[in-house]
Amino acid sequence: MSKAKFSVFAQNFTLLREAQMEDGYIVKEYSLNITSNKLVLTFRPAVNSFAFINGLEVFSVPDNLFPEEVRTIDLQGGNKSLQGEALETVARVDMGNTTVLPQNDTLWRLWISDNAYLIDNNLGSSVSNVSAVNFTEVTEDIAPASVYGTATILNSSDPNLNANLTWTFDVIPGFDYLVRLHFCNIMNEPTQQAIFLEIFIDSRHAGHLDLGSRTSDVFGAPYFMDVCTRVFGSTKLNVSVGPSKLNNPTVILNGLEIMKINDARGSLDVPDVVSSGHSEIKVVVIVVIAVGSFVVVVSVVIVILFCRRRRRRRRMKPVLGKEQHFLMNWGRKVHTTGSTYSNGTSIFSSPMIGYRFPFVAILEATDNFSENLVIGVGGFGKVYRGILKDETKVAVKRGTPQSNQGLAEFRTEIEMLSQFRHRHLVSLIGYCDEQDEMIIMYEYMENGTLKNHLYGSNFPSLSWRQRLEICIGSAKGLHYLHTGSAKAIIHRDVKSANILLDKHFMAKVADFGLSKTGPDIDQTHVSTAVKGSFGYLDPEYLTRQQLTEKSDVYSFGVVLLEVLSGRAVIDPSLPREKANLLEWAMKSYRSGKLEDIVDPCLVGQVKPDCLRKLWDIIEKCLAENGICRPSMGEVLWNLEYALQLQENEERSNQNNEHSSHISCVSTSETSRQLSRASSGVNDDELAGISMSKMFAEMVRQERPVRDI
Template identity: 55%
Template structure:
């Protein structure tokens, strides 16, 4: 335990922090800068700091190899010319990056890491970024008991994870549910446990319970090393007054950094039951069930016996992690949680903070002399190796050049003719005869493009597998969707995606660049969409909120893509998985419909539907299709209607943490829409910024889409027209044009939009000037605005 920058040792309670000035053997720094502050309101270990103007390292002799905590204490203050709040630096061990381009703006901060040390020394290295500097107030290196982190865990959703001992961990959150703050002085391992109230989504749904004396550490179970008595002896319990005849979950939300795996540890201890088998409940991570019908007494065979379970979850594109507890079906409505730990795991580059691993500590002068000799020898070897590599690369380039001319296009229906590229129509589409888009791409080319499928390049995870960002050799940015061998979605979806996207080309459909089926791989390569999914812009990510016009334009673009699918060829194509996560946005926020793995050719001319097994995503699924297993284009219309409510309300379509009547967004929003009060539940970010007529038209359109029977729903052409009109009402009002209250004319305006090219051709709409909109606004004004760029 080190008090950095102090001239003498510091005692806090029964802990002694040793001055790093008196232990010169562990510190290697190019310059000694010892900083102090006169602030007495903070702990004494924060009143001094050591400033590092260059590459600096602390070296600790490890008496017993194994997992150790590394705790870094920071408090930025101004000392002479050093304003520590502007410091930027990295911190590494021999194996891992702990912090990268790190800075502390204000307040005291403790960063805790857990690293398995397999050498006799721990070298902790501080490297300033650019012309900046680094600083540190205090440092702890503490041995971790072997039982605390075992080598395996249960990843979400299935299977066992082996290799935790090789992972570096960062403590992101350590929470005492239903209990008070537990400081390091009250935990035998020096841990801090914070209360859970700031993380509760709805604090009214829980009550804090305490029965510390009842905690019963049974043989073979967790000990107080796993968590102290004050964690297992307190709990957050569902509030009895609020759970009778109700169905809801208690949810906690935690800030996390996307792009990493997280180890989630749940701590349980049944201190509320009076007999065995009374408590039966479910546990969720995000909205996914990870422990169903959990009966703690069956796990421990005792009351009030501690129990914990570990899960590993990948957080790919969200900055909020949610965990929930709720009653099991048919059981008494109750659930508890005693404690929770959220620990970030290092990525494939050995980093806990995004930066690449920086391996070696600073060298001494003697090491530099030896390094010079070694460097000369190695240099000669490298020179020879480079020459050989150049020869090999030239040969490989010639082979690639030849191979690029022989890539085999995907043969539709298992073989036959490969189709040639057709001409582009004026409306931005390429007909189904213009299909040679699905080319086989060599696996090695995708390995190079994605840095061997580096986990840091994962931009999404779905049922088919992970999606990686990459750049091909010619500079083309791509998104590579790599099939997971364990996925339930397999070869059929892989072929469907290629066949569908090879038939269609449209500016509002994501383009397929190629595919790879080498080495038992199933990889689809798409154009890269810089702004991710529509869902990520609505909630659960770091993206800024969209304004109302942007939301309308995204809905319009998506509707155009779906309208083209339904009408662009002799037989309609039904997407079957329309949702906000399958609407992608390019650098200009232009919407493109994606993920055609579940798509299905529509009915023949003499048929009304296609009979098929039900597939899709809960919350978006057409109830009529679900009941009758009869698929039509109107099933996509229903799903799109849910997306419209998702756009206006900016919340998940299924959220089991909410009261029962609010869980399903479609049902909940429809009640407000039918009562004429949709404006009361819209996204707070756009409240007061949506014109009443535009909102009314939008809500009526969504309501029509969610009609119980498909025959009562509008076509996508009708939906598209009404969304264009909602945008026009918004813009006309913003431009100061007169407007009247609108009513929904879906179904009555379809003669104007039966032409598949209605919105695509950009034709002059003045020919409709004689037609008056039934809401009172001149149709000539509407259509004349639609031909303008800003109106589209």
């Protein structure tokens, strides 16, 4: 049996992928939302291997066992929909150092003792009072009385004790996890001693709980809380409960469930490549299931399926209202309560991010934040030039309490930068959150921002070719953000000040503090509060609060206009008719004065065909409606084409040739496509040609690498 290697699929979900065992046994439990009267399980052996199963249990569960959506505690906030999703049970734990057997659960679930998961057993004590459990709103389908009737409590009642009860569990990174916490006051009458708790998931504050308020002060009334969190690079998930500073320091937890949610591919297992050339074994379950099992000495595989019928259109009450969501203030404090994060000093779980630097190293690198090393000032704070011990040059961005950005933006930027690697995205060197600091270190970009080379500083002006190449590099970075992962990443603050230039003037997109995960595949936009920079904001996003990738496209169109004109978006020093760059440029174009828009520093450099093509890109990016704007991939392709027009015309001038046709393009594939131009295809017609083959070659030449 140890040679068996196989995958298991149910409906459209991957339950196991290339599973293999050396010895022992595996018991897997899943919850599936079944919309028909058939459940089809497919066992697919790997090449030259086989599949087997020893037991299969299928239970029908109430359709309200899980909510339709659950609150997330990640940076983007909002709710995670569970409709149509598959769940895998990672842990089901009964606190109080007891085990609840399936025959004592209405849904035949096994609840394991928490003793093996509790990090510090000396901090916790077990209590039991099953007879006190009084089911009111919560039913035994959620958890049996034997779970709510036992608990682990914090040993000390000292209100000044800064300690939490923490349990740790093995998880697979890259998935969302549903965490359900069960509470029941089985210790004392609420009128005599109320219970207030702080809850943390991987050092993230998941909420404040007034248990008496949630159970209407009914002694022994069960209550449960659902939250969703994404696990990034860590293989551990920590769940903590701690005392509240508001009132009584009593800390209690009765039960805990952790369930993995399928990813965008519908998989609940690691994303390995499935072997080809294998046969399949299908198990069809219709209403009644009869499974013949066999006994083996080496290995046992048992699959337990909880089937949920098609969900009726009703919602469960949210577990935490907005009034209970405490905001995180500067550093590591909870804004309202003053409680610290759970057992750890970092805002992240330590395995998730491997970039944490001690504050003393930052001080040494920046000469105690010397004002002589300041290279920029922004909404977050000052940026310093620094040198690490290994001679690595870094840019150190230090937040201040007076800044316009806070902890959420700080965490967002670190999480975004730690996930992605691309030559046109600025690289993260490290961060520091010691002593209530918010410091991010990037690779040092010797030539500063694109903005500084266009206007408002003494930096040397850029040539037209440099400007085009910078635009192309920036477009590549943004295109990767939009397409490089399962869900698009919307930058939300694209502007010339956030495009940095290295010593070779290669462009890198920076500042991801306002970045937002894009909409689900079945959604057209993300509804969110308006954030960004004045003058660059998509009017559709500004008026409707509907954010899409096309919002970045609009902002990038403004950057292209800055690059062409060498002017600021808003310049109050100019006459009123020229102060707004967009309005003035559009008016100049409509008056037939396109050349007037060009930066005086570029006179004689911009070739007519290139200018017309670039203006066409700008105009389309700045379309009022997002649906009319091109994608970043299309913008990138057209910028590459504009550069080719520029180069071809320069070569023609050098050779005293006045042909208006294009003779060559950088890649062989685009050469075959663009050769149509010599047979009478104009620019507008060419722009409409399918770009899939041409653009694929560009992407292949510079394939990005993503760190997971």
